Each structure stands twice: as C-alpha cells, then as structure tokens.
Amino acid sequence: MKDVINLQIWQMASAYVFIVVLLIFVRIRGISREKEILISALRMTLQLILVGYILVYLFENINPLYTILVIIIMEIFAIYNIFKRTKTKLSKPLKKIIAISMLLGTLSSILYFLFIVVNISPWYDPRYFIPISGMIIGNSMTGISLGVTRLVDGMHTQKHLVESALMLGATPRMAAKKIVNNAFDSAILPTINSMVGMGIVFLPGMMTGQILSGISPITAIEYQIAIMLGILGSVSLTVILFINLGYKTFFNGKSQLVIGD
Amino acid sequence: MFLLKEVKYKNILNIKALTIPENKVTCILGESGSGKSTLLRLLNKLISYDRGEIFYNNQSLKEIDSVKLRRSVVMLPQSPAIFSGNIRDNLLIGLKFAEKPPVSDDRLHAVLKLVHLDEDLNKDAEKLSEGEKQRLTLGRVLLLDPHVFLLDEPSSSLDEDTEHIIISSLVDYVKKNNKTLIMVTHSKKVANHFADNTFEIKKATIINEGEV
Ligand SMILES: Nc1ncnc2c1ncn2[C@@H]1O[C@H](COP(=O)(O)OP(=O)(O)OP(=O)(O)O)[C@@H](O)[C@H]1O
Ligand SMILES: [Mg+2]
Numbered sequence: 080m081k082d083v084i085n086l087q088i089w090q091m092a093s094a095y096v097f098i099v100v101l102l103i104f105v106r107i108r109g110i111s112r113e114k115e116i117l118i119s120a121l122r123m124t125l126q127l128i129l130v131g132y133i134l135v136y137l138f139e140n141i142n143p144l145y146t147i148l149v150i151i152i153m154e155i156f157a158i159y160n161i162f163k164r165t166k167t168k169l170s171k172p173l174k175k176i177i178a179i180s181m182l183l184g185t186l187s188s189i190l191y192f193l194f195i196v197v198n199i200s201p202w203y204d205p206r207y208f209i210p211i212s213g214m215i216i217g218n219s220m221t222g223i224s225l226g227v228t229r230l231v232d233g234m235h236t237q238k239h240l241v242e243s244a245l246m247l248g249a250t251p252r253m254a255a256k257k258i259v260n261n262a263f264d265s266a267i268l269p270t271i272n273s274m275v276g277m278g279i280v281f282l283p284g285m286m287t288g289q290i291l292s293g294i295s296p297i298t299a300i301e302y303q304i305a306i307m308l309g310i311l312g313s314v315s316l317t318v319i320l321f322i323n324l325g326y327k328t329f330f331n332g333k334s335q336l337v338i339g340d
Numbered sequence: 341m342f343l344l345k346e347v348k349y350k351n352i353l354n355i356k357a358l359t360i361p362e363n364k365v366t367c368i369l370g371e372s373g374s375g376k377s378t379l380l381r382l383l384n385k386l387i388s389y390d391r392g393e394i395f396y397n398n399q400s401l402k403e404i405d406s407v408k409l410r411r412s413v414v415m416l417p418q419s420p421a422i423f424s425g426n427i428r429d430n431l432l433i434g435l436k437f438a439e440k441p442p443v444s445d446d447r448l449h450a451v452l453k454l455v456h457l458d459e460d461l462n463k464d465a466e467k468l469s470e471g472e473k474q475r476l477t478l479g480r481v482l483l484l485d486p487h488v489f490l491l492d493e494p495s496s497s498l499d500e501d502t503e504h505i506i507i508s509s510l511v512d513y514v515k516k517n518n519k520t521l522i523m524v525t526h527s528k529k530v531a532n533h534f535a536d537n538t539f540e541i542k543k544a545t546i547i548n549e550g551e552v
Contacts, residue, residue, distance in 0.1 A: 243421030246384055247484065248411035249437035334406040335386055 083293050095120070134209065143203035150189075150212050154182060157220040164224045167231045172328040177227060177321060184317030185212075185219050192309040214285065214306055215313045218270060222314035223321055226266035230322055233258035234329050234338060241329075242336050251330040259322045266318040270311050277307065341488065341520050342383060346392035352378050355392075358539065365511055365521045367531035370541035376524040377418055379541065380490045383522070384415040411438050414481045415490040418524075420473040427452075427468075427476060428461040434480040443483070451479045454509055456502070471497040475506065482513065488520040496526070503527070507534055 098120050105112050137145050158178050162169060169177070189212050193199050199207045234241065237258060244254035277283060282290075285306065289299040331337050342360035347353065353375045360366050370376050381387050382394065385406045394401045396409065423433050431448050435441070448461055455475040459468070468476060474497045481489060494510070495503040511534050514521045525531055531538045 239417070239419070240421050240423060242386065243417055244433075244437050245386060245406075246410060246415040246417060247434045247437040247481070248407060248414065248439070250407050253437055333385065333388060335388070 083291065134205075137205045137209065141201075141203070141205060143201075146203040146205050146208050149205070149209055150186075153212060153216050154185065157181060157185075157216050161220055161224050161227060165227050165231065167228070167235070169227070169231070170328055173227075173231075173325055176324045176328065177223065180317050180321035180324065181216075181219060181223060184320050185216050185313050188219075188309055188313030188316060189215050191312075192305070196305055196309065210285070211306065211309070215310055218310040219313045219317040222266045222270060222318050225269070226262045226318045226321055227325070229262035229265045230258060230325055233261060234326070238336065238338055245334065245336065251327065251334050255326040255329065259326050262322050263318055266322075267311070267315055270314050274307055274311065277303075283307075341397065342522075343395040343398075344392070345394075347382070347389050347394055348391040349375075349378060349382060349387065349389045353382070353389075353541075355379075360520075360522055361537060362520050363518050364536040365514060365523070365534055366537040366539075367535035368522065368524045368539060368541065369526070369528065369531055372526075374541045374543065376541055377492050380415055380492050380522070380524060384413060384490055385409050386415070411484075412486055413488040413490060414438075414484050414486040416477060416481050416492060416494055418492040418496070420470075420477040422465045422468075422473055422476070425465060426462050427459055427465050430465045430476055431461075431480050431483055434484050438484050440484065447483075451483050452476075454482060454513060455479045456505055456509070471499075471502070474498065478506070478510070482510075485517075486519075488522065489514065491521065491523045493524050493526060495530070503530065504533075 098116065101116060102113055105116065137149065158181050161177055161181070162174060189208075192211060192215065193207060194202065197207060197211075234255070241254045241258070245251070283303055286296075286299045286303040289302065290296050329336060329338055341362040342358075344355050344358040344360075346357070347355045368376050368379065378387070382389055383396075383401075385401055385404070388402075396404060396413065401409065423430055425433075428445070428448060431451065432442050435443065445461060452459065452461075455478050457472060457475045457479065459472070465473070465476060474494065478491070478494050481491075495506055498506060507530055511521065513519070523535075
C-alpha cells in the first residue's frame with residue numbers, strides 16, 4: 080500500500096485558490112457575499128485546526144471523562160444550534176422537548192452503534208466514540224431542525240383546520256396527525272435521499288477520508304453502510320420522539336388549541 | 341340544555357344569566373365583534389370561561405371531557421374548513437374525527453341534497469365556491485348526527501333565497517330528529533322566521549332575550 084501523501088502547508092494553502100476564484104466572481108457580479116464567504120472559510124479553517132489539535136490530545140490521553148465531556152459538548156452545541164436555526168419562535172416546553180428528544184434519540188443510537196454494532200473496547204475509545212457520535216448527532220440535528228420548522232409552521236398556518244377538526248370531535252392527536260406526518264416526512268427525507276445517491280453521485284466524506292488515509296475501500300464501505308443505517312435510525316428515532324411529544328405542546332389538558340396565547 | 345350563570349370570558353363576554361332550551365331553534369344576534377362566535381366557542385369548550393358556570397344537561401362544562409362534549413355538541417365555524425381531498429373525503433372526515441363508522445355514498449348524496457349541493461362526490465372540494473363550501477361543511481356536521489348543533493353564521497355566503505331554502509331544510513331536519521339548534525346569524529329575518537328563541541348580544545352582554 081502506498082504511503083499517504085501528507086499535505087505540505089503550502090499545498091493546503093493552494094487550495095484556497097477556490098475561495099479566491101469565488102471572491103473574484105462575486106465581486107465582479109456585485110453579489111454582496113464577500114464577508115460571509117471569507118468568514119465561513121476562516122471559521123471552517125480555524126475550527127478544524129482546533130479540533131485537530133483537540134483530537135490529537137484526546138487520542139494521546141485516553142480518558143473516559145474526556146470522551147463523555149466531548150459528547151456532552153457536542154449535544155449542547157447541537158441543541159443550541161437547532162434553537163438558533165429555527166426561524167419561528169419556539170415555546171419553552173417545545174424547547175425542552177427538542178432537547179429531550181435529541182438526547183434520548185442520539186444517545187441510544189450512539190450506544191447501540193458503538194457497543195452492539197461495532198463493539199469497541201475500551202468502551203470510551205475516543206477514536207470511535209467521537210467521530211461516530213459527531214456524525215450521528217450532526218445528522219439528527221439537521222433532521223430535527225427540519226421537523227421542528229415543519230411542525231411549528233404547520234400548526235400556525237393550519238390552525239383553522241386543526242381547530243375545525245377539534246370542533247368535529249377529533250382528539251388533539253387526530254387533529255394534528257397530518258401536520259405531524261408531514262413534519263416527520265420532511266425531516267427524514269434528506270437522509271433517505273442521500274442514501275439513494277450514495278456511491279454513485281458522491282462518496283461520503285467519512286469514507287473518502289478513510290480511503291485517503293490508506294484503509295481498504297471494502298472496510299471503509301462496511302463502516303459507511305453501518306454508519307448510514309445508524310444515522311437513519313438516529314434521525315428517525317429523534318424525530319419520532321420529537322413530533323410525538325412536540326405536537327402536544329400546542330394543546331392543553333382540555334384538548335384546546337393554545338397557539339399564540 | 342345549556343345554562344349560563346355569571347359567565348365571564350376576558351373582557352369579551354359577560355353574561356349574567358342565559359338559558360338555551362332543548363329541542364328548540366335558538367338564534368343569536370348581535371353586531372360584528374360583539375362576541376357571538378366567542379359564545380359558541382365557549383359552549384363547544386374550545387375555550388374556557390374565566391368566571392361563572394356553564395351547565396350542559398345540568399353538568400358543569402368543567403367536568404365534561406372536551407372531546408366527549410364536542411361529539412355531542414358539534415360546532416360549525418364561521419369560515420368553512422375544507423380539508424384536502426374531494427367532497428366525499430370532506431364529508432367522511434367528520435365521521436373519522438368523531439370515531440363514527442363511515443357511511444355509504446347514498447347517505448352522502450342524501451346529506452348533500454339536504455344542503456342543496458348537487459355535486460359529484462369526487463369533485464375536488466377546493467374547487468367549490470365559497471357558498472358551496474359553506475354548504476358542504478354544513479353537510480359534514482349534519483352527517484355527525486349530534487345532539488346539539490352550534491352553527492356560526494352557516495348562511496353568511498348565501499344569497500337570500502338559497503339561505504331561506506337551506507335554513508328551512510336545516511330546521512326541518514332538526515325538528516324531525518329532536519335536535520337542538522343554536523345558530524348565530526346576522527339576519528333578523530332568519531331569526532324572526534325560524535327561531536323559537538332569540539337573544540342579542542350587545543357590548544358583550546345579553547340585552548334581550550325572548551320567545552318569538
Ligand atoms: N383569540 C382572541 N383573542 C383576543 N380577542 C379576541 C379573540 N377572538 C376574538 N376576540 C375579540 O373578541 C371580540 C368578539 O369576537 P367574536 O369573534 O366573538 O365576535 P362576533 O360577534 O362573532 O363577530 P362577527 O359577527 O364579526 O363574527 C372581538 O372584539 C374580537 O376582537
Ligand atoms: Mg363571529
């Protein structure tokens with residue numbers, strides 16, 4: 080097997096040509112996005128460098144506490160990110176439910192994946208624990224964000240239909256069923272779509288990275304299949320938990336709609 | 341049937357005392373914004389009063405399960421609610437919500453006839469006119485066969501002649517089947533012609549109540 084080409088710093092720097100080209104194009108076209116492009120390129124660079132050093136440190140000083148701490152930080156960031164990403168204002172109970180669903184959904188998927196599917200040892204091995212958790216949490220975060228937006232928007236725009244259903248004798252569950260199903264659908268659709276194109280349209284980042292670093296493509300693919308299933312499982316579980324608890328926050332104990340009060 | 345005592349809802353409604361009799365047609369009149377819809381929503385337990393008491397068959401609304409109440413006291417909102425699908429779907433969805441068994445197309449046709457809507461059951465309900473939608477939703481609540489109908493301006497989008505035809509077939513049905521009809525209307529003519537009992541809401545309070 081050939082040695083991995085270690086990128087020299089100037090080689091890496093030359094990749095910024097892509098950004099320069101983009102900046103020139105945007106400038107000529109008068110699209111005022113230079114600032115965002117620069118900032119995001121900068122953030123990406125700094126964040127990854129930082130993470131690189133942190134990972135090196137974590138891999139060299141293996142400690143279960145560190146692993147747990149990293150997972151907690153990832154979860155907090157992910158949950159905070161969901162709150163920030165949703166355009167509409169979220170009620171306090173809804174925020175609580177988002178957090179609970181994220182924690183329960185992702186943690187149970189991560190634990191199942193690491194201990195049953197991969198069976199790592201020691202149980203806190205950061206080389207597995209951290210990247211796999213990152214992928215599962217990240218994808219679940221995207222899924223639930225979509226679900227939250229759909230649910231909240233749906234409840235607001237279809238308020239009249241939901242209330243009309245109540246007038247006809249529907250339980251809150253029946254009245255919200257359509258909106259709930261739509262929210263679930265739009266939350267897991269991106270994950271399902273990405274599975275369809277996988278291997279043909281694109282090679283997933285994780286697999287590409289593994290192949291580049293010298294691992295046999297077959298091993299990389301085995302991992303990729305397993306992680307894709309894990310991601311789908313976690314996204315579904317998280318979103319199912321969220322919508323089934325979340326729609327209830329729009330009703331009170333007397334089966335009355337309480338939007339905007 | 342319904343008995344209201346010292347009922348207060350925010351600063352919108354303030355009703356000292358009101359009785360709505362069983363097996364009768366009661367019309368609620370009042371200018372726009374006086375709280376007519378709010379009163380119906382209270383009776384349907386879509387909202388809860390802040391003070392006082394409302395009794396339904398001598399039982400406080402607070403003690404009756406909302407869903408159970410709404411399956412016996414069905415409300416038709418002021419603006420018709422059309423669910424996606426055709427006319428058949430829109431009629432049957434009420435039965436589904438109330439957890440009642442679906443009915444045959446013949447029964448659906450009979451109900452459509454009652455509200456004078458001569459349309460194909462497979463027609464997309466969104467394609468109906470405003471007045472047709474209103475009659476479709478009226479048909480939907482008739483199909484539910486509840487004890488009490490709370491109808492919020494069920495004929496607001498209809499011309500006077502159609503209004504008369506629809507309301508009289510509705511009142512016929514109610515009388516024949518021993519139902520109670522509580523109807524908000526802006527038409528004094530309708531109230532005079534059909535109501536056994538009329539009251540008017542003004543500035544959030546009942547000003548007159550009387551047999552017609
Ligand atoms: N959800 C609400 N929150 C606050 N105020 C409301 C709410 N719904 C209605 N109101 C107010 O309560 C008053 C009565 O409203 P309601 O809809 O009962 O009037 P209405 O008699 O049915 O009028 P219309 O004939 O125009 O339908 C109005 O002043 C309205 O602004
Ligand atoms: Mg009204």
